[in-house]
Amino acid sequence: MRIFLPGLCGRATVVPRVVLPVVLLAVCTAVLPLSPAAAGPGPLPAGPSPRAGLRTSAGGGSVTSLPLAGPHRSAAGRALAPRTTGRFELLGVTWDGPAHAFADGTVRIRTRDAATGVWRGWQRLDADGEDGPDTPAAAEGARRAGTAPLWTGPSDGVAVEVTAGPAGPPPGLRVELVDPGRGAESSAARTRPAEPAGGGRRTGDQAPRPEIVTRAGWGADESVRESGFVYTGQVRAVFVHHTATATAYDCADAPRVIRAIYQYHVQSNGWRDIGYNFLVDRCGTVYEGRAGGTDLPVHGAHTLGFNTDSAGVAAIGTYVEDVPPPELLTGLARVSAWKLGLTGRDAAGHVKLVSGSSASRYPAGTTVTFDAVSGHRDGFATECPGAALYPQLPAIRTEAARLQGRVDTPVTP
Known part of the structure; x- marks a missing residue:
């Protein structure tokens, strides 16, 4: 079964239906249609990172990583309807390569309150990549650059607007939806x-x-x-x-x-x-x-x-x-x-x-x-x-x- 998503800056997009939530990203200068991450084994649809998809942690926590395909060009742009997702409480956008690969780009997000169903206003994410390790990649794992994380509180819907800088969108753009869960149980001292x-x-x-x-x-x-x-x-x-x-x-x-x-x-x-x-x-x-x-x-x-x-x-x-x-x-x-x-x-x-x-x-x-x-x-x-x-x-x-x-x-x- 497939879902038809109308109007990405004047263009329609068709994506396969999967168990992961569907998130839309609108760009008027560079359009980045969203491709859902694989829920199980198999090749990832975007970027070299092995961390795409749905990753879980003890205590019910999870991170849903939704890769983006593109870019595609469009002559016109318009508002993009928000979409329902699974529950999350923090989000960010990441990409492959250094932080400056997204220089002068902007990311705006809007989320829906899971308790009230009310959509919050648009918020801009900081894309400066100011935190991070300065050691070789081997010492910190397979690193990706990203926006500062935004705490949203319990949410179940999101809309994202990404506008690329002069260099265009960096490779491997992904939306990260984080559910902290109830926490891992441990016998160690609290x-x-x-x-x-x-x-x-x-x-x-x-x-x-x-x-x-x-x-x-x-x-x-x-x-x-x-x-x-x-x-x-x-x-x-x-x-x-x-x-x-x-x-x-x-x-x-x-x-x-x-x-x-x-x-x-x-x-x-x-x-x-x-x-x-x-x-x-x-x-x-x-x-x-x-x-x-x-x-x-x-x-x-x-x-x-x-x-x-x-x-x-x-x-x-x-x-x-x-x-x-x-x-x-x-x-x-x-x-x-x-x-x-x-x-x-x-x-x-x-x-x-x-x-x-x-x-x-x-x-x-x-x-x-x-x-x-x-x-x-x-x-x-x-x-x-x-x-x-x-x-x-x-x-x-x-x-x-x-x-x-x-x-x-x-x-x-």
């Missing part, structure tokens, strides 16, 4: 308890460890990521991010957001694990990110060009206009103070790092001086961690230094 202040720590450098929700605590499916670990040198800097996902969330739902980001980073982008070393929710709860040991210098994929000798800490939410809650700022200060203090680093000090990628703000090999607690935008041309969070970094540094015993006056970030 939290790492906080250390009491002054509990045997060295004055002036090592702050007490905050309570940390482990990967088991947020329901990570450990079979999804790469099995090994990659370590860097001593962590000398912390880069603060925001996840650019919804801000007005219930903190009890933060593990769902983290699972969705994890699945997008690994199953859609092809990274070895979630990119961030830690995440902090709006209630100040700290979560373990990339696996390998919270005390150890795990090599992350968070600040392109400066993933070496650093840790990435992401505030869950979008803090461009939304003001970060005090609890979130305190959580960022606590984990930064503890992580830097493990090697005696002053959270209010400075550090020199060497750029590992010319796609960062600085050519590869350039030595750059950073604050020990810096923002993502300090190393990459991005607004991250947001116009509302970035100005709070000086107060976060001061509070982190106080927690290390270097500043006597309490500071509320």
Whole structure:
């Protein structure tokens, strides 16, 4: 049986019916008709990545990857009707090749609320590819570039509009629909308890460890990521991010957001694990990110060009206009103070790092001086961690230094 889909910029498209949801992408300058991914074994219809199709994870999570065929030219364009899909809560668009392959392109999406059936307004996805590893591909798996992931909440319908840049659409364009599921079951400890202040720590450098929700605590499916670990040198800097996902969330739902980001980073982008070393929710709860040991210098994929000798800490939410809650700022200060203090680093000090990628703000090999607690935008041309969070970094540094015993006056970030 086949389904007739009317009007892709004045052209009709016929696609085979499969069990996966059908998503339409409209382009008026370059039209990219959607070809559903194979639900089982067999050749993939677009792109070289082996990650296309429906990928599942323990606890009911899944990522549906829908390859795009094309491009085809059309003289006219018009609005494209939204389509019903399976349930998802986060989405993004990925492609083969480097992030700059989609230079000056735009992606807009519209989703339907699964609970109310109401279609939300159009939203634009960030196609800058600002997060990511700067190690060779062999160290991070079969990588793909992609937009920043967008948290939509429970959704069951989507429309996408892709407009290619001057170079045309990159190969292997795919829509990624992520359902975080209920999380994998694990017998491992769900939290790492906080250390009491002054509990045997060295004055002036090592702050007490905050309570940390482990990967088991947020329901990570450990079979999804790469099995090994990659370590860097001593962590000398912390880069603060925001996840650019919804801000007005219930903190009890933060593990769902983290699972969705994890699945997008690994199953859609092809990274070895979630990119961030830690995440902090709006209630100040700290979560373990990339696996390998919270005390150890795990090599992350968070600040392109400066993933070496650093840790990435992401505030869950979008803090461009939304003001970060005090609890979130305190959580960022606590984990930064503890992580830097493990090697005696002053959270209010400075550090020199060497750029590992010319796609960062600085050519590869350039030595750059950073604050020990810096923002993502300090190393990459991005607004991250947001116009509302970035100005709070000086107060976060001061509070982190106080927690290390270097500043006597309490500071509320």
